Amino acid sequence: MAKFRIKRFNPEKQADPYYEEFDFEIPEGATLLDCLNHIKWNMDGALTYRMSCRSAICGSCAVKGNGHALLACQKQAAHLLKDGSDTITIEPLGNMPVIKDLVTDFKQFWEKIDQVKPYLQNNEKPPAQEREQSPQQFKKIDDATTCIMCGACYSDCQVLAVDNKFLGPAALAKAQRFVGDSRDQATRERVKELSKPGGMWDCTHCAECVERCPKPAEPFYRIKGLMESALKEGVTNNVGARHALSFVNSVKHSGRLNENKIPIESMGYFNIKGLLDLLPVGLRMLLKMKIPPIIHKPIDDVKDVQRIFEEFGE
Amino acid sequence: MIKHDVLIVGAGLAGMRAALEVCKELDVGLLTKVYPSRSHSGAAQGGIAAALGNSEDDSWEEHMFDTVKGGDYLNDQDAVEEYVKAAPEVIYELEHMGCAFSRTEDGKIAQRSFGGHSKPRACFSADRTGHAILHALHEQVLKHAKSIKVYSEWYMHQLVVEEGRCCGVVVSNIRTGEVEVIHAKAVIFATGGYGRVFQITTNAFAGTADGAIAAFRAGVPLEDCEFVQFHPSGLYRQGILFSEAARGEGGYLLNGKGERFMEQYAPSRMELAPRDIVARAEQSEIDAGRGVNGEDYIHLDLRHLGEARIMERLPQIRQLGIDFIGVDCVKDPLPIQPSAHYSMGGIPTDMFGQVIIDADKTPLKGFFAAGECACVSVHGANRLGTNSLLDATVFGGRAGRTALEYAKKVEFGKINGSHEKARVLDQIEEIFQRDGTESYNQIRNEMKEVMMDKCGVFRDEENLKSCISTIQGLKERYKKGKVTDKGQLFNSELYEIVELGNMLEMAEIISTAALARQESRGGHHRTDFPKRDDENFLKHSLVYPKDGQLELKYKPVVVTRYQPKERTY
Ligand SMILES: Cc1cc2nc3c(=O)[nH]c(=O)nc-3n(C[C@H](O)[C@H](O)[C@H](O)COP(=O)(O)OP(=O)(O)OC[C@H]3O[C@@H](n4cnc5c(N)ncnc54)[C@H](O)[C@@H]3O)c2cc1C
Ligand code: SF4
Ligand code: SF4
Ligand code: FES
Numbered sequence: 001m002a003k004f005r006i007k008r009f010n011p012e013k014q015a016d017p018y019y020e021e022f023d024f025e026i027p028e029g030a031t032l033l034d035c036l037n038h039i040k041w042n043m044d045g046a047l048t049y050r051m052s053c054r055s056a057i058c059g060s061c062a063v064k065g066n067g068h069a070l071l072a073c074q075k076q077a078a079h080l081l082k083d084g085s086d087t088i089t090i091e092p093l094g095n096m097p098v099i100k101d102l103v104t105d106f107k108q109f110w111e112k113i114d115q116v117k118p119y120l121q122n123n124e125k126p127p128a129q130e131r132e133q134s135p136q137q138f139k140k141i142d143d144a145t146t147c148i149m150c151g152a153c154y155s156d157c158q159v160l161a162v163d164n165k166f167l168g169p170a171a172l173a174k175a176q177r178f179v180g181d182s183r184d185q186a187t188r189e190r191v192k193e194l195s196k197p198g199g200m201w202d203c204t205h206c207a208e209c210v211e212r213c214p215k216p217a218e219p220f221y222r223i224k225g226l227m228e229s230a231l232k233e234g235v236t237n238n239v240g241a242r243h244a245l246s247f248v249n250s251v252k253h254s255g256r257l258n259e260n261k262i263p264i265e266s267m268g269y270f271n272i273k274g275l276l277d278l279l280p281v282g283l284r285m286l287l288k289m290k291i292p293p294i295i296h297k298p299i300d301d302v303k304d305v306q307r308i309f310e311e312f313g314e
Numbered sequence: 315m316i317k318h319d320v321l322i323v324g325a326g327l328a329g330m331r332a333a334l335e336v337c338k339e340l341d342v343g344l345l346t347k348v349y350p351s352r353s354h355s356g357a358a359q360g361g362i363a364a365a366l367g368n369s370e371d372d373s374w375e376e377h378m379f380d381t382v383k384g385g386d387y388l389n390d391q392d393a394v395e396e397y398v399k400a401a402p403e404v405i406y407e408l409e410h411m412g413c414a415f416s417r418t419e420d421g422k423i424a425q426r427s428f429g430g431h432s433k434p435r436a437c438f439s440a441d442r443t444g445h446a447i448l449h450a451l452h453e454q455v456l457k458h459a460k461s462i463k464v465y466s467e468w469y470m471h472q473l474v475v476e477e478g479r480c481c482g483v484v485v486s487n488i489r490t491g492e493v494e495v496i497h498a499k500a501v502i503f504a505t506g507g508y509g510r511v512f513q514i515t516t517n518a519f520a521g522t523a524d525g526a527i528a529a530f531r532a533g534v535p536l537e538d539c540e541f542v543q544f545h546p547s548g549l550y551r552q553g554i555l556f557s558e559a560a561r562g563e564g565g566y567l568l569n570g571k572g573e574r575f576m577e578q579y580a581p582s583r584m585e586l587a588p589r590d591i592v593a594r595a596e597q598s599e600i601d602a603g604r605g606v607n608g609e610d611y612i613h614l615d616l617r618h619l620g621e622a623r624i625m626e627r628l629p630q631i632r633q634l635g636i637d638f639i640g641v642d643c644v645k646d647p648l649p650i651q652p653s654a655h656y657s658m659g660g661i662p663t664d665m666f667g668q669v670i671i672d673a674d675k676t677p678l679k680g681f682f683a684a685g686e687c688a689c690v691s692v693h694g695a696n697r698l699g700t701n702s703l704l705d706a707t708v709f710g711g712r713a714g715r716t717a718l719e720y721a722k723k724v725e726f727g728k729i730n731g732s733h734e735k736a737r738v739l740d741q742i743e744e745i746f747q748r749d750g751t752e753s754y755n756q757i758r759n760e761m762k763e764v765m766m767d768k769c770g771v772f773r774d775e776e777n778l779k780s781c782i783s784t785i786q787g788l789k790e791r792y793k794k795g796k797v798t799d800k801g802q803l804f805n806s807e808l809y810e811i812v813e814l815g816n817m818l819e820m821a822e823i824i825s826t827a828a829l830a831r832q833e834s835r836g837g838h839h840r841t842d843f844p845k846r847d848d849e850n851f852l853k854h855s856l857v858y859p860k861d862g863q864l865e866l867k868y869k870p871v872v873v874t875r876y877q878p879k880e881r882t883y
Contacts, residue, residue: 042753052352053357054554106349119457120453130409131409134419135416145439181412
């Protein structure tokens with residue numbers, strides 16, 4: 001017997017959410033969506049969630065299973081019963097307001113997609129036939145185009161949890177789909193726009209979104225692609241890009257990070273306000289004895305590190 | 315009351331392509347019960363047809379002939395000609411919008427083989443073609459947000475027809491439960507197919523015949539509904555699709571004895587014969603006890619293709635097998651069975667998307683339809699794979715253009731908004747008031763089972779009669795169900811009940827048309843009339859509503875270039 005512990009919420013009836021349990025034997029091969037349907041059609045018709053394709057392509061059915069976002073239709077329910085536990089906890093996606101039970105409001109999610117100008121920009125008159133694109137160029141956007149807009153990455157992104165101005169993984173992945181497209185002509189404007197606060201450099205590289213993504217879209221890898229494009233385009237006059245460059249310089253120079261220098265270079269030496277903003281961080285670190293040693297000693301095999309950089313042409 | 319020059323119901327390929335046409339000059343509302351990007355067009359895997367000739371010489375004439383032969387000569391050939399001629403331009407247009415296509419070495423759109431097509435004609439984006447096109451169109455809709463107002467998660471209940479002219483629709487905002495009337499000069503339906511009527515289907519839960527039945531209840535007949543395509547490779551028991559591309563790339567079909575049984579049924583085309591033929595071959599093997607382990611399934615074997623090719627061309631199919639049944643097609647064959655896939659029939663239109671209600675092509679003014687919910691008819695008795703994404707795109711655009719031209723010429727029609735709204739409110743209230751003991755789930759399951767068993771791949775008079783009477787019984791029981799959720803907010807139970815009502819109606823229409831067609835043609839196979847009968851049945855069926863009953867009429871097929879011949883592969 002498995003217990004489905006579901007977070008319920010219906011503001012028409014009750015102001016606060018609560019958990020309700022449904023017990024039954026998981027039929028062999030049943031997906032989590034099959035189980036939700038079983039509950040809705042046999043136990044409680046009021047249980048509310050989205051679904052349509054039941055084949056992991058429409059992006060409707062993302063929910064949290066045992067705390068992590070997933071597609072209900074793609075997950076074998078039995079696989080959620082780990083370590084002898086008999087309970088599966090199902091909750092709505094995070095980082096979005098809940099409308100009812102497992103249905104969340106995607107308004108902000110879509111607004112952020114809108115913000116990245118999610119369409120091909122190319123002002124040339126198209127040829128009479130197709131624009132040419134090599135298989136290698138297609139390959140570059142192949143993975144990014146697989147996004148089904150399910151919101152799983154958005155739900156579990158740590159940065160969004162504290163800063164809802166962050167564009168978030170899905171919108172950034174969508175942006176990279178055009179930045180990487182040989183037919184798009186707006187790369188420079190796009191990466192400039194995406195380098196503003198709330199953009200690519202606010203990502204903390206935790207790669208949670210890669211874990212959660214049910215498709216090869218895997219947003220963090222796309223975000224890395226954006227960062228590379230930004231540096232290549234010379235769009236470096238911003239905190240994030242300077243942080244990345246400073247990081248590279250520091251490692252190349254001494255074989256290790258100069259953590260004192262990085263924050264300052266990242267903010268730009270002439271950005272007085274930004275530097276002042278950093279001050280409390282430094283002070284706090286000092287107080288907690290976390291500040292790195294003031295004298296930055298090259299590590300022994302710095303030559304090797306420098307050689308690695310040369311090999312990779314930086 | 316909400317007002318738009320043109321209101322489109324459905325935001326799959328057909329609906330969005332129509333919206334992009336209308337928005338060039340007029341204000342348009344685009345209404346859909348799921349988010350546009352969640353429309354079932356996105357599930358299409360294999361490809362979209364056009365005689366581009368990128369990998370082998372090809373011509374529209376060959377595309378036309380293949381389509382007509384594949385459709386067992388029930389296609390209207392004047393429409394087919396326009397359609398195949400329009401194909402290349404439509405593909406280039408999608409490409410220019412930004413749609414991602416797989417490519418040849420010289421940078422052109424790659425094309426592969428598909429069942430029933432004599433040339434490699436399927437343009438594709440790995441095995442996610444529908445998804446790539448759906449998102450490309452959605453991107454354009456987002457780009458034109460100023461002139462296209464999208465109503466996501468709104469449910470269309472009924473059509474408003476006043477004095478022979480369509481003037482709008484009655485809808486619910488699913489999120490709030492509010493019922494509204496949308497007043498429009500022209501309405502386009504692009505509501506997709508209705509495979510959910512059958513037990514085993516490749517269609518999404520949203521494929522419930524709402525559009526077709528709303529039209530029917532407004533007095534529009536439904537054309538050729540007996541022709542339902544069963545896809546040869548739905549996942550056993552579930553129906554989740556493994557694209558025909560798997561066979562296009564060279565996959566084998568094996569029976570329980572490990573034989574490539576297509577040798578017995580279509581020796582020249584083998585696994586790539588048209589779907590109706592392959593599905594019947596599979597069902598015959600299963601019925602003869604030659605399914606795998608004597609069960610109701612056969613094997614789709616891809617192992618000889620090798621991991622590299624599978625990963626390049628069929629990555630999603632591999633993942634589906636792993637996720638849904640734990641079978642990795644690189645190492646093991648996939649269990650499959652015929653699954654209801656595509657509705658050849660639907661709302662009758664001319665080749666410009668105008669809905670026509672009889673053999674004389676009388677238009678229902680202001681009402682247009684395109685995509686799978688419509689019947690032009692370019693597919694005749696059996697649609698070839700990759701021809702329906704093309705259908706949705708070509709005729710979506712055309713219906714948009716025709717509706718636009720119409721709406722530019724006319725004023726808003728008169729409409730009694732409060733009366734129309736009250737009708738829908740009453741229906742909802744009636745459902746809420748029902749206090750019976752019947753389980754809607756049970757009714758739905760019984761409908762799906764009987765349609766699969768008795769109105770499926772093989773049909774005969776006795777079974778069809780029994781099917782119709784079962785459906786009629788279910789319609790009675792449907793009135794005695796019980797609701798749990800009587801709230802306004804996102805009441806998905808309510809819409810499922812309304813959809814079930816639509817499906818029951820549709821099931822009766824399909825089986826009634828199937829009973830009347832005493833021949834076998836394309837997707838409709840009668841074991842008691844196993845031959846095609848051009849003398850009596852080279853004609854389209856039209857089912858009308860009449861005093862709560864169904865009335866059958868027919869209209870002729872348009873034959874231009876290709877005279878009916880025996881169909882062998
Ligand atoms: C699994 C699968 C694979 C396929 N593969 C291929 C292929 O490779 N090549 C090919 O050519 N064809 C393929 N097909 C067929 C093809 O995908 C469809 O015929 C086509 O996409 C239909 O497009 P459409 O725009 O008519 O409808 P859909 O994309 O189904 O859209 C229907 C729209 O109507 C809306 N709607 C319906 N009812 C209501 C209502 N009551 N109120 C509001 N909105 C409503 C829905 O929300 C949706 O937006 C495949 C089909 C399936 C099921
Ligand atoms: S890698 Fe970046 S975008 Fe992805 S979850 Fe972590 S912080 Fe969010
Ligand atoms: S990137 Fe992945 S997880 Fe995020 S919305 Fe797209 S498919 Fe879902
Ligand atoms: S129901 Fe479509 S992704 Fe799960």
